[in-house]
Amino acid sequence: MSPGNLFADFTVLVVVVLAVAARPVSGQRSVYPSANLSTLWVNNKVLDTVTYDDGSTVRAIVHRSPQTFSDPSFAAGFFCTPPCQEFIFAVFILTATDAQNPLPVITMAQVVWCANRANSVGENATLELTGDGDLVLREKANGRLIWSSGTSGRSVRRMEITEQGNLVLFDQRNATAWQSFDHPTDALVPGQSLLQGMKLRANASATTWTGGKIYISVLHDGVYGYVESTPPQLYLKYEVSRNMSQRDPTRITFTNSSLSIFLQSTQPRNPDDSIPLPEAKSTQYIRLESDGHLKLYEWSTQGKWTMVLDLTKQLPLDDCAFPTVCGGYGICTGGQCSCPLESNSSSRYFQPIDYRRQSLGCAPVTPISCQEMKTHQLLTLTNVSYFDKSQIIMNAKNRDDCKQACLKNCSCKAVAFRYGQNDSNGECQSVTEVFSLQSIQPEKVNYSSSAYLKVQLTPSASDPTQNKKKTILTATLAAITTLVLLVIAAIYVRRRRKYQELDEELDFDTLPGMPTRFSFEKLRECTEDFSKKLGEGGFGSVFEGKIGEESVAVKRLEGARQGKKEFLAEVETIGSIEHINLVRLIGFCTEKSNRLLVYEYMPRGSLDKWIYYRHNNAPLDWCTRCKIIMDIAKGLCYLHEECRRKIAHLDIKPQNILLDENFNAKLADFGLSKLIDRDQSKVVTVMRGTPGYLAPEWLTSKITEKVDIYSFGVVVTEIISGRKNIDISQPEESVQLINLLREKAQNDQLIDMIDKHSNDMVSHQEEVIQMMKLAMWCLQNDSSRRPSMSMVVKVLEGAMSVENCLDYSFFNANSVISAQGNLSTYSAPPQASILSGPR
CATH class of the missing domain: 3.30.200.20 (Phosphorylase Kinase; domain 1)
Incomplete structure (x- = not known):
């Protein structure tokens, strides 16, 4: 299409602004609503770039032209905010304000979907619609896979941005093979539905794209809003009205006049099952904000986005009922924030994080330590309630039981006792992480509530006589020390x-x-x-x-x-x-x-006890195995990505994964760990670890944290198959589990790898095979092709798919053993590090 034709077509002039005479680069083309296979886009200024007054930048790839200049339209491409060093691949709404100007000026963009919100890319990153139908985002610097649609081999024919803002991959039959509507981030557009099990997750803050703690989800009986903790804390609930003959709701749908909750039938069964919205005069979208508010925005005739409705207030929710309105431990009173102060006391146990910004919350003056439980005390706050009413301690019906239950449980950080006229009979709410609290007026809310925050006392505060005793003891010790100082010095010198x-x-x-x-x-x-x-x-x-x-x-x-x-x-x-x-x-x-280490006691022992069946234990069900795998992944993700310096554990194996009474998994034995500065790509170290779990790069002694990810892949395979990685009791061809996995993967026989001890595993074979594919992604010989642990966590949470183009020529760990020539640098095999109950 020539530039002359573009100007002749009055409806596509916005496209001209974005992509006039775009120069093809590796299949890169001018901006149209759709794109065909084998098209590659490079994130640089060859893509027509629009920069806004606030410094944010849009580089559109596919764009749906508006009906008129003043109408907003949808596009997909690269987007960044100042200083524009990190980009996301997103769907955004473009707007134009000057209908009289023959070339309208695009003034701003609103992102309504994002592929890589937690893993941004830089300049020259590539997006490719590959020949086999996969939409793949890679970092240019090292070719690392950032995100993929996971549609390879599904007969994808083209990509298109629809008029509703849905980025769709169509197959040969023109059916949807993948669509962005199925993977919402923090926003909904008209025509989009949030299905049961899906989540809207707010950004961590107004200035970052990373997912935060607050999310909204559709469950079987309504819409629920949570702030993430252990367990999640409920702040919003909208239950569906239904009778026994009705089926469970499956989705909420955003239309131009309502947010409707649909049952598995085609229409809402009750008029109360929809939240009315103002009639749309222009383009609208709904966004879950970082503070937990769900807001409706509309493009106004004044040429700007305007918030027209706060849906969370329609439910209704008071401003002080949101979990982060005053940050952690902050008390909200009439929209004002303050730190907790015990009634009739001048002692301060909390202080503001920032005195100039009280809404950031408060922090304990003395951090709570589980090692000093004897000096824990509860700070009493009268006429204060907590937003989460879901975590009820069933055996604590009175105030004293409520308080004692918290003092006996170190993970409990606070309780709220809510009661009516009878003080001795109420509800005890327990939380493991304290967010914002709220002052109440009992006469207005028809109930009373007191909150009790756990605080750590100093020894002197817990025992008033301790200072006097300490003074006497100090004087006595000083006198004795003076008398024996010369003797001690002589003995020290002699025996040094x-x-x-x-x-x-x-x-x-x-x-x-x-x-x-x-x-x-x-x-x-x-x-x-x-x-x-x-x-x-x-x-x-x-x-x-x-x-x-x-x-x-x-x-x-x-x-x-x-x-x-x-x-x-x-x-x-x-x-x-x-x-x-x-x-x-x-x-x-x-x-x-003498050198000794003291750890918390893990009553269910190490993981190998439960997956190798040494003690004739019952097989773990699939749900428990998934939970254990997720716990291991989160522990490694913290070591690799959330510490000040990256920590490579270097000895991940079932013997070093311990289980508490609820089968929560924890990593143990850091005796071989290696600290890695964040500006180091690799470190050189002597070979260490356990045979059978060693990554290929140990042969070079130049390793990264990716060696842990390889070991994680081995452990996941063991958990799924219910056997050791190297088991000489097996037939010769099956001694090495990873070799067996390679053979089964190449012959499309992965079902043979599933632990036959568990009927529950067999009944979930599709999910188990997907987990095996995740393990194989972690076992890639090339460490750069292995996912990061944060990517592994996203796959386990369902927010990301496993890379399809996997190399099945997994490395034989015996090569590392034979190359090293001795086992002195390895930790001992199966008996290593048991911090648990009898095995």
């Missing part, structure tokens, strides 16, 4: 050389976030002279013990010199981090040649 190699006391005082340091006698006493042995591994034995009321696992490193580096690594690494999917380090001991 003798114990220099054995003792070599490590300078733990310089380590940040140091856990409790115990004496050797204290640990001997708490383990009953190390009498209850739980297991043993490559660097020592593990014993059961009890410190106060808390059960612990004490790992004792064997020998004066053996394991010294591993001990230091473990204390440095896990002592400075904390995550729900990492085994918590309570404390340590280093006295002369």
Whole structure:
């Protein structure tokens, strides 16, 4: 199409602004509503670029022209905000304001869908509609896969942006093979539905595209809004009116006049099952904002987007009932935020994060420590309620039971006791993470509520006589120290050389976030002279013990010199981090040649016990295995991507994955871990780990955190198949699990890999095979082709698909063993690191 024809067609002049005389690059073409296969777009200025007054930039790829100049229209392409160093591939609404100008000026764009909100790309990134029908986004710098539609091999013929703003891949029969409407982010446009199980997830803030904690989901009986925590906390609920003959609702649909909740039949059964909206005068969209509000926007005649309705207030919700209105621990009173202050007390246990911005919330003056539960206390706040009414402690019907239940559970951070006229009979709400609270007037809401926030007292605050005792003790010790100082100095000098190699006391005082340091006698006493042995591994034995009321696992490193580096690594690494999917380090001991680590006790033992069937245990069901895999992935994602320095664990295997009483999985044994600066692409280190779980790049000794992802792939395969990676009891052709996986994948016989002990696994075989494909993605020989752990988590959450073009020539781990020539650098195989109950 020539430029002259474009100007002749009055309806496509906006396209001219975006793509006049666009120069083809590797199949790149001018902007039209659709594109064919084998088209490649490069994110650079060869794509016609429009920059707005606020510095944001649009590079459209496919564009649906408006009916008139003043009408908004939909396009898909690259989008960025200042300073425009990071781009997303998105669907956005383009608008023009000057109908008199022969070349209308596009003034702003509103993103309504995004493919890579958590993984932006840079300049020269590529988007390709491949010859086999897959829409693929890659980073140009290293060719790394960022996002894929997962439609390879589904007979895709073309891509098109519809008039409703739906980015669609059509197949040979003109049927939909993939569409952006099926993968919503934080917005809905007219004609779009949110199906049961789908989520609208708000951005983390108004200035970032990363998904935040707040989301809205359609469940079987209505629409629910949550803030993410463990478990999620409910802040919005819209239940559907129905009788017993009606079927469950399946979707909500945004139209030009309502947000309707549909049952599995074709129409709402009750007029109350829809939220009326103002009649549309122009283009509209609905967005879930980062503060939890669900707002309707419309393009106005004044040439700007205007918020015309807050849907969450229609339900209705008070401004103070939103979970982040005053940040964590903040109290909302008439729209104003303040920090908690106990009634009739001048003591302050919380302080603002930013005194100039009270809405950012508050933080405890003294962080809560599970190691000091005896000094926990509840701060009483009268006439204060909490937004989440779903987490009810069933066995706490009165105020005292409610408070005691929280004090006995370290994960409980606060409770709210809500009651009517009878103070002794009410509802006790428990939360593990405290968001905003709300002041109430009981006479207006017809109920009373008190909140109790857990605070950590200092020893002096918990015991008023302690300061006096400390003064007396200090004076006594000073006098004794003066008398024996010369004797101690002489003994120290005399014996220093003798114990220099054995003792070599490590300078733990310089380590940040140091856990409790115990004496050797204290640990001997708490383990009953190390009498209850739980297991043993490559660097020592593990014993059961009890410190106060808390059960612990004490790992004792064997020998004066053996394991010294591993001990230091473990204390440095896990002592400075904390995550729900990492085994918590309570404390340590280093006295002369004695080195011990004290961990939380994990009653269900290590994962290998449950998947290898050593103790004739019942097979785990598929739901439990999925939960364990997700927990492992989240723990590794935290180590790789959320710590100040990347942490490579380097010894991921079932023996180092421990389970609590609810089968929550946690990573253990950081004795081999490696810290990696974020500006390092690779680090050089000696070979370490366990045979059978070693990635191919160990042969070069230049490794990244991707070695953990390879090991994760091996563990997932073991969980699915219910057997060891290397099992000499199997027939010769099946000894190595990864070789067997390669063979089954190449012959399309993955169903043979499913654990036959579990009928539940067999009944979920399609889901299990998808999980095996995720494991195979993690097992790629080329580490750059393996996903990051955040991508793995997204696949497990259903927000992303597994890459289709997988290489099945998985690496044979025995090559690493034979190349190394000795096993001294490996941790011991099956018995390694057991911080758990008897096995």
